[in-house]
Amino acid sequence: MTEILPPLLPLAVGVPLLLAALGVALRKKRLARHMISLGTLAVLFVFAVLLVIATGDGTVLVHQVGLWDYGVSIPFVVDALSALVLMIMSVLAIASVLFAMATHEARARFFHPFVLVLMAGVSGALMTGDIFNLFVFIEVMLLPSYGLLAMMGAKLGAHGARIYVSVNLLASTLLLVGIALVYATAGTVNLAELHGAGKEDPAVALAGGVVLTAIAIKAAVVPVHGWLTRTYAMTSPAVTALFSGIHTKVAIYAIYRIYSLLFDGDERFLWVALLITSATMLIGVLGAVGEKTTRSILVFHMISQIGYILIGVGLFTLLGLTAAIFYLLHHMIVKASLFLSTGAIEETYGTGEIDKLGGMLKREPLIAVTFMVAALSLAGLPPFSGFVAKFAIIQATLAESHYWVAAVAVVVSVFTLLSMLKIWTGVFMGSEPADLQERALTYQQRMHGKRYLRVQAQAETPTLTIGPPTATTSAVLAGKQAVKVPFKLIFPAILLAAITLFFGLGAELLMGWSETAAENLLNPMDYVRAVSGA
Amino acid sequence: MSIAIAVGLLTAAAVYLFMQRGMVRIVLGFVLASHAANLMLFAAGNTAFRGVPYVGSGEVGEQADPLPQAFVLTAIVIAFSITMFMVTLAITTTTDDDTEDVEVSPARLLAADRGDTKDAGFFGLTTESGDIVVEHGEDETGEPWPEKIPGPVTPAETQEGDAR
Numbered sequence: 001m002t003e004i005l006p007p008l009l010p011l012a013v014g015v016p017l018l019l020a021a022l023g024v025a026l027r028k029k030r031l032a033r034h035m036i037s038l039g040t041l042a043v044l045f046v047f048a049v050l051l052v053i054a055t056g057d058g059t060v061l062v063h064q065v066g067l068w069d070y071g072v073s074i075p076f077v078v079d080a081l082s083a084l085v086l087m088i089m090s091v092l093a094i095a096s097v098l099f100a101m102a103t104h105e106a107r108a109r110f111f112h113p114f115v116l117v118l119m120a121g122v123s124g125a126l127m128t129g130d131i132f133n134l135f136v137f138i139e140v141m142l143l144p145s146y147g148l149l150a151m152m153g154a155k156l157g158a159h160g161a162r163i164y165v166s167v168n169l170l171a172s173t174l175l176l177v178g179i180a181l182v183y184a185t186a187g188t189v190n191l192a193e194l195h196g197a198g199k200e201d202p203a204v205a206l207a208g209g210v211v212l213t214a215i216a217i218k219a220a221v222v223p224v225h226g227w228l229t230r231t232y233a234m235t236s237p238a239v240t241a242l243f244s245g246i247h248t249k250v251a252i253y254a255i256y257r258i259y260s261l262l263f264d265g266d267e268r269f270l271w272v273a274l275l276i277t278s279a280t281m282l283i284g285v286l287g288a289v290g291e292k293t294t295r296s297i298l299v300f301h302m303i304s305q306i307g308y309i310l311i312g313v314g315l316f317t318l319l320g321l322t323a324a325i326f327y328l329l330h331h332m333i334v335k336a337s338l339f340l341s342t343g344a345i346e347e348t349y350g351t352g353e354i355d356k357l358g359g360m361l362k363r364e365p366l367i368a369v370t371f372m373v374a375a376l377s378l379a380g381l382p383p384f385s386g387f388v389a390k391f392a393i394i395q396a397t398l399a400e401s402h403y404w405v406a407a408v409a410v411v412v413s414v415f416t417l418l419s420m421l422k423i424w425t426g427v428f429m430g431s432e433p434a435d436l437q438e439r440a441l442t443y444q445q446r447m448h449g450k451r452y453l454r455v456q457a458q459a460e461t462p463t464l465t466i467g468p469p470t471a472t473t474s475a476v477l478a479g480k481q482a483v484k485v486p487f488k489l490i491f492p493a494i495l496l497a498a499i500t501l502f503f504g505l506g507a508e509l510l511m512g513w514s515e516t517a518a519e520n521l522l523n524p525m526d527y528v529r530a531v532s533g534a
Numbered sequence: 535m536s537i538a539i540a541v542g543l544l545t546a547a548a549v550y551l552f553m554q555r556g557m558v559r560i561v562l563g564f565v566l567a568s569h570a571a572n573l574m575l576f577a578a579g580n581t582a583f584r585g586v587p588y589v590g591s592g593e594v595g596e597q598a599d600p601l602p603q604a605f606v607l608t609a610i611v612i613a614f615s616i617t618m619f620m621v622t623l624a625i626t627t628t629t630d631d632d633t634e635d636v637e638v639s640p641a642r643l644l645a646a647d648r649g650d651t652k653d654a655g656f657f658g659l660t661t662e663s664g665d666i667v668v669e670h671g672e673d674e675t676g677e678p679w680p681e682k683i684p685g686p687v688t689p690a691e692t693q694e695g696d697a698r
Contacts, residue, residue, distance in 0.1 A: 132605055139612045146619055162557060162623050169564055169616050170552075176571040176609055183602065184578035 005054055006063040009076040012047060012086075012123035013137075016040050020116035027109070034101060037112035041094045044119060048087035055080045058516050060530035062129075070532050071190055075129035077531055081325060081517035082126040085253050088329050089122055089246055091499070092336045095492035096242035099340050102488040103347050105238055108151060114144035118246065125250050129531055131179050131189045131211065134254060135172065138218070141250065142168055145243060149235045160234030167227035171217035178210030182262075191261045192531035195524060198263040205269075208262045212255060219251035221310065222280040225303045229287065233296040237343025240295060244302055244339055245332040252309055252328060256321075260521040261528075265316045273314035278408045280307030285415040293352040294342040294423050298335070301378065301419070304412060305331050311393055311409070312518075315400050321518035323392030326511055330377070330385040330503060337374040337496035341367050344489040345427065349436060350443025354426030357436070361428040364485050366494070368428045373497040375424065377504065379417040385503035388511070440483040537577045544570035557624035561617060568613035572606045579603070 019040050026032050054061060055078060064073040078086075097115060100106040121141030128134050150161040183189050185203040198205040220228040228248070232240050259265065284304030291297045309331060312324020344367055345360060346352040361368045377384030380391075390413060397406040503510050520526060544566045551563030579599030585592040587600040 132608075136608060136612070139616075143615065143619075146616075150623065162620075165616065165620055165623065166552075166560060166564070169613075169620070170567070172616075173564070173567050173571045173613075176568075177574055179605070180571065180574040180578040180602070183575075183605075184580075 002054055002059055002061060005050065005078075006061045006076075008047070009061065009063045009078060009127055010065055012044060012127065013120045016044065016116040016120035016123070020113040020120070023113040023116060024110070030107060033112050034106065037097055037106075037115060038094065040116055041090055041097065041119065044123070045087065045090040045094065048083060048090055051078050051083035052080070052087055052513065055083045056513065056516060058519060058526060060520065060527050062530045062533075071188065071193055074133045075190070075192065075531050076127045077129040077192075077527065078127055079517065079520045079527060080513060081253065081256065081520060084325070084329055084513055084517060085249065086123060086126050088332050089126075089249070090119070092245040092332060092496075093119055093242065095336060095340065095496050096238050098495075099241065099343065099489065099492040100236075100238035102486065102492075103236070103238060105236055110147060110151070114147050114151075115242070117144040118148075118242075122246055122250060126253060129191050131182060131191060131194075131258070133189075135175050135179060138175070138250070138254075139172060141247065142172070145247065148239050148242070149231065160231040163227055164231040168218065171214050174217070175211060175214035178207060178212075178214055181207035181210055190531075191257070192528045194262050195528045196262075196264040199266045205263070205266075208258065211262075212258060215251045215254050215258070216276075219248045219255065219306055219310075220303055221276055221306060222283050222303070223276075225280070225284065228303065229296065229299050232299045232302070233293065237295065237339060237346050240299070241336045241339035241343060244299075244335045248302065248306060249328065249332055252306065255310065256313055256325075256521060259313050259316075261524050264524065265522065267316070270314050270316055273310060274402060274405055277307045277310040277314050278405055280304065280310070281408055281412045282307075285412045285419070288419045289415055289422070291419075292354055294354065294427060295339070295346065295352050297419055297423060298338050298342065301416065302335060304416065305335065305378075307412075308390070308393060308409065311397065311405065314405075315396055315402070316522070317396060317400060318515070318518055318522055319392070319399055320396035321521050322511065322515045323389065323396045325514040325517050326385075326507075327389040327393060329510060329514070330389045330500065333496050333499050333503070334374050334377045334384075334386060337493050337500065338371065338378065340496065341371040341374065341490070341493035342423070342427070344485050344493060347489060348444075348483065348485045349440040351439065354423065356433060356439070357427045358430040359428075359432035359436075363432065364490075366487075366490050367485060370490065370493045370497045371428070372424070373501060374493070375420040377497075377500045379420055380413050383501065383504050385500045385507065385510070388504060388507040392511075437483055444483075537573055537581055541570045541573050541577070544573070557620070561620045561624060564613075564620065565617060568609065568617075572609055572613075575602045575606045575609065 019036050023033050023036055026036070051061070058080065061078045063076045064070065065076055066073050093115065097106060097112075100111060105111060118141055121137050121139075121144075124137035125134055125141060128137055146161060146165055149164055179189060182194070182204065185201065185207050186194055186197045188194060194204075198208040217224045232243060235243075263269070281304050284300055284302070284307060288297045288300035288304065291300055305327075309324055309328045312321045312327070315321070315324075342352060345357065345364070349357065351357065373384065377386035380386040380389070390409070394406050394409055397403075397409065548563045548567035548570060551559050551566065554560070554563075579602035581598075583596060583598045585596035585598060587597040587603065591597075
């Protein structure tokens, strides 16, 4: 299998791009477009699973694109880390697309093509072994995201999009400057050829520092996190869920890869990373405790969790990297599940404000359970994957005698639980606000307009459908259960919550893979040898 | 040295423009910033070599490094496309390109987006006639999706909002 797979690597970028074009061309065939999008993502997932199996023993798969010599061509490299991240990201994309189909957002003209181009960029950014090409693929990811962000949030999306585009373009320009400096000082942008250059030459280290700073802006670590909290809450829940697992996480992947190769895990700078990650954990979670809508709480949590994930790079030991990679994979799943379960409420009842919701435990028990599972996993409670992730992280920090980092990690967990309880008590417990039903109906009518009237007219049993407050429904309103989140909106969140439970109970499996990935990062010689063909 | 001075000046001007009020100025700042980055990429290829890097034109020892030129060529088109998008954002969000920050929370903006003027306060997000336009693009038949719906804003409510 290790002979067949490498030449197929560029297809992971090429096929989604090609089918995105097809999606643009097929204008009036809704079902075909849904199928193309879901089908491509499913195939990408299967391909990623094959890659995970093939790289499970520490093998590094390499394909020199265009079959040029080493150092001339752009190498596409897959090791355990890139394969695992690609696998989880394709699961996330499938869940988010299913959610968007349920909210009818996926009917928007360019939704599916944008998602496919985004995933093509993700595959490219994860596989490339060349920093300039990484920059290009990050832009390939970002451009459709600008479209999705602005398109799905209507006018407020445009508010968020201005900030999002500006900050990301600034970070990209800085990344470009960093790459120019790396090329000027080291004479190459190929990561395998750059191996260890940052450790030996301070000039290259400085250039690498510029690259890492630019990527850190994209990952939203603490001094530069404000852009994320102000933009992710300003688009639709489906898009937020999709972005939550992709952009910042690709940036984190790039930080790991570059620090492992360019700096060869240089121990002199690790304290900087630990300082920044501790600040990120703490400030992120404090912001979350202060927020008032479900989505903005979750967005601040993302920042805090990014701090946890980056502890691994600050420790750079086998234990630390294994824990952090496990955390990365676990966190992507859990965060998306949370965004989708609270998003389902937001899409049905028209608001994510904690003050305006309540009593959802009785009304929507299925969502309540799904949210509870993911929230406990995020806070790190035993049966779920979050416990394994946090336990391993804290163990790794203690093994390196970084007691203050471990203390921050534990204290932040308490605050995480606190703000999750804030959502729980505000949204799920308590009594229902009197105007909940009315608000939901107004929202449904506004968002779905004539379509809902049509659905209403066709429905045999009006009690089960959502509709505007017409004479028929007003009578129904007296009954309590008139508005309910449809199952197709809850399903993606349940899917992801089940995965976090699976990875909690069967942590051995994912832990083993994470360890292989960590070994690849810790000893990048395998990577370098595979790429150089030596 | 001259290229370093040029990069420095462009960066300084870009940073100055980023801090200005108005989206168009920020876009101009980004144009200058990407110029600076591109010049820097050129400089990375060692500007002592001034020859044209075509095969067969001049000595190999005098030709410029072609790799940074390819980098710049790629970066120019990327920056160009993002600049176009930003210019579009500058004219579509509100009635002008002002970037002065109103203290807006996502919750209030969400309320404004769904036409809930009571919760939204006044953010200029509704049109003058009181219609709330929620545009999420087109569906596959080319119709705008979802349909435009006249808002439930009564004149009394609008005035209340304006006063705030």
